Amino acid sequence: MDLSPIRLSLETSLAATAxxxxxxxxxxxxxxxxxxxxxxxxxxxxxxxxxxPPTVVGFLLLxxxxxxxxLGAFLYGLGIRLVFSWPATVVAASVTTFPLMYMTARxxxxxxxxxxxxxxxxxxxRESRIFREILLPLxxxxxxxxxxxxxxxxxxxxxxxxxxxxxIPGRTQTLPLAIFFAVESGDTADAVRLSVVxxxxxxxxxxxxxxxTRHRRGLAMRVVEQE
Amino acid sequence: MEIRAEIVAQRGPFALxxxxxxxxxxxxxxxxxxxxxxxxxxxxxxxERTARGRLEVNGRVLLDSxxxxxxxxxxxxxxxxxxxxxxxxxRTVEENVAFGLHGLPPAERGxxxxxxxxxxxLEDLLARYPRQLSGGQQQxxxxxxxxxxxxxxxxxxxxxxxxxFHLRGLVEKELLDSLAEFRGAALYVSHSLEExxxxxxxxxxxxxxxxxxxxxKEEIFLRPPSREVARLTGxxxxxxxxxxxxxxxxxLDWGLRMRVAQPLPQARYVAIxxxxxxxxxxxxxxxxxxxxVVESTETPFRRTLYLRLNSAPGDGWQLQAEVQKDRWEELKxxxxxxxxxxxxxxxxVTSE
Numbered sequence: 255m256d257l258s259p260i261r262l263s264l265e266t267s268l269a270a271t272a273x274x275x276x277x278x279x280x281x282x283x284x285x286x287x288x289x290x291x292x293x294x295x296x297x298x299x300x301x302x303x304x305x306x307p308p309t310v311v312g313f314l315l316l317x318x319x320x321x322x323x324x325l326g327a328f329l330y331g332l333g334i335r336l337v338f339s340w341p342a343t344v345v346a347a348s349v350t351t352f353p354l355m356y357m358t359a360r361x362x363x364x365x366x367x368x369x370x371x372x373x374x375x376x377x378x379x380r381e382s383r384i385f386r387e388i389l390l391p392l393x394x395x396x397x398x399x400x401x402x403x404x405x406x407x408x409x410x411x412x413x414x415x416x417x418x419x420x421x422i423p424g425r426t427q428t429l430p431l432a433i434f435f436a437v438e439s440g441d442t443a444d445a446v447r448l449s450v451v452x453x454x455x456x457x458x459x460x461x462x463x464x465x466x467t468r469h470r471r472g473l474a475m476r477v478v479e480q481e
Numbered sequence: 482m483e484i485r486a487e488i489v490a491q492r493g494p495f496a497l498x499x500x501x502x503x504x505x506x507x508x509x510x511x512x513x514x515x516x517x518x519x520x521x522x523x524x525x526x527x528x529e530r531t532a533r534g535r536l537e538v539n540g541r542v543l544l545d546s547x548x549x550x551x552x553x554x555x556x557x558x559x560x561x562x563x564x565x566x567x568x569x570x571x572r573t574v575e576e577n578v579a580f581g582l583h584g585l586p587p588a589e590r591g592x593x594x595x596x597x598x599x600x601x602x603l604e605d606l607l608a609r610y611p612r613q614l615s616g617g618q619q620q621x622x623x624x625x626x627x628x629x630x631x632x633x634x635x636x637x638x639x640x641x642x643x644x645x646f647h648l649r650g651l652v653e654k655e656l657l658d659s660l661a662e663f664r665g666a667a668l669y670v671s672h673s674l675e676e677x678x679x680x681x682x683x684x685x686x687x688x689x690x691x692x693x694x695x696x697x698k699e700e701i702f703l704r705p706p707s708r709e710v711a712r713l714t715g716x717x718x719x720x721x722x723x724x725x726x727x728x729x730x731x732x733l734d735w736g737l738r739m740r741v742a743q744p745l746p747q748a749r750y751v752a753i754x755x756x757x758x759x760x761x762x763x764x765x766x767x768x769x770x771x772x773x774v775v776e777s778t779e780t781p782f783r784r785t786l787y788l789r790l791n792s793a794p795g796d797g798w799q800l801q802a803e804v805q806k807d808r809w810e811e812l813k814x815x816x817x818x819x820x821x822x823x824x825x826x827x828x829x830v831t832s833e
Binding site: 367369370372373374375376377378379380383388391392 | 523526527528553554555556557559560561563565567569570571580581583584626627630
């Protein structure tokens with residue numbers, strides 16, 4: 255069995271999780287506690303990849319990064335060819351998972367008590383320090399949950415990846431693509447094996463989240479017992 | 482120490498119009514829930530985004546909308562103790578207290594934080610987390626954290642309201658002691674008259690977002706400038722009135738004429754506080770009027786009497802008097818009518 259889809263999927267999902275965690279948390283941090291119609295419209299754009307069919311997302315990305323677009327032409331000029339390359343799988347997975355991370359991060363940041371932020375302000379802290387030292391640590395459980403969801407969803411992307419990155423074995427063929435083409439070519443045994451691996455990875459991610467949550471709760475309990 | 486504030490702020494349908502000038506170091510802000518007390522503190526701290534106007538502390542301009550000046554909260558040197566304390570739950574007591582000393586070198590930072598903590602008797606709790614502390618201890622941490630930054634103004638938003646009743650007296654005393662050392666101005670918000678009276682020198686009375694009165698506490702309590710201020714400072718007995726010649730005033734709702742020590746030609750209301758009402762042994766003295774007790778309720782140490790004046794038009798009771806329990810024991814066996822005395826020096830009149 256060709257193991258490259260497993261390696262590729264893990265690499266792609268981890269890379270996308272890293273990108274989306276960073277960008278999603280920063281954007282959510284910027285957006286949090288801002289009110290107004292303009293921001294709500296912006297939210298609509300941020301959440302679009304969640305409601306659009308992944309193939310549409312992939313197609314829009316293809317148009318966006320293709321040679322005929324301004325950005326695509328610029329990148330080509332620099333010698334960067336994104337479409338049908340491994341980074342394209344990361345871009346596809348990142349864009350489709352961004353709404354998940356953004357929404358979870360925003361919810362996690364919003365549940366941090368507003369007076370804590372205000373107290374920090376009156377104590378002379380800049381917004382960047384408040385974000386680092388107050389918001390992030392207190393929103394961390396929610397952010398971690400968002401990361402796991404992002405990873406699991408990134409692992410499963412099919413449509414957007416196929417359109418933007420193509421199905422190149424060893425370079426862009428991730429697990430879902432490998433399974434699809436295995437089924438299509440009648441190689442059921444391979445499809446089953448790859449499916450089992452996918453289920454195992456997903457379960458492991460969820461299990462890790464579960465363990466970690468329990469560990470945190472255990473810590474909190476121990477602290478209470480010390481009193 | 483001088484604070485000059487001329488601030489308007491808006492939150493939904495609620496508008497705050499704050500006008501405040503004070504040189505006092507202990508200022509109490511009194512008002513009912515929803516009067517704008519907390520919003521006043523937030524506007525001064527720089528936490529209220531809609532705040533416009535002017536704010537000056539010791540000549541330093543914190544807000545001047547006309548010139549586009551609006552210092553962010555972090556640059557105002559105004560510290561706040563929040564109602565629920567807002568301690569950072571993931572930081573120890575020491576880290577909480579040190580939070581505002583960020584710019585200092587680590588050694589000095591630690592020393593100053595421990596110093597501030599020691600003043601609040603927190604030295605044994607430095608390594609604890611907020612959730613491991615009692616309400617009174619949390620309050621001390623919040624105060625230590627605020628004072629460690631050496632602010633020019635300290636804002637206290639009902640700092641005792643989150644505490645169990647039996648703790649309040651004790652913590653209030655501690656608060657008084659720690660405020661004694663603080664050289665800046667403290668603005669203390671509460672809806673408890675007694676708390677504000679004990680802790681502050683000057684009182685600002687707020688109602689529906691406006692300052693109704695401000696001045697020395699004795700002045701405000703002794704001679705409220707208006708009926709509303711009298712009510713908000715706990716005055717229970719009020720009657721419509723018209724001024725008569727010779728320092729006399731006619732209380733229309735009570736159906737009687739009495740002398741007042743400080744008359745006002747344009748007096749429209751006359752009032753006396755429940756605890757200032759006394760009882761004479763016999764009829765006929767100055768400002769002594771016959772009455773009967775209609776009803777009474779008791780608290781552990783006092784008794785509240787509801788009095789019907791014989792002279793009053795209509796039914797029901799007109800005056801509410803508070804007497805100590807032992808005095809009540811002496812009084813209760815007396816035959817009716819009793820003789821209520823409204824001391825001319827305790828009775829006050831207002832024109833609005």
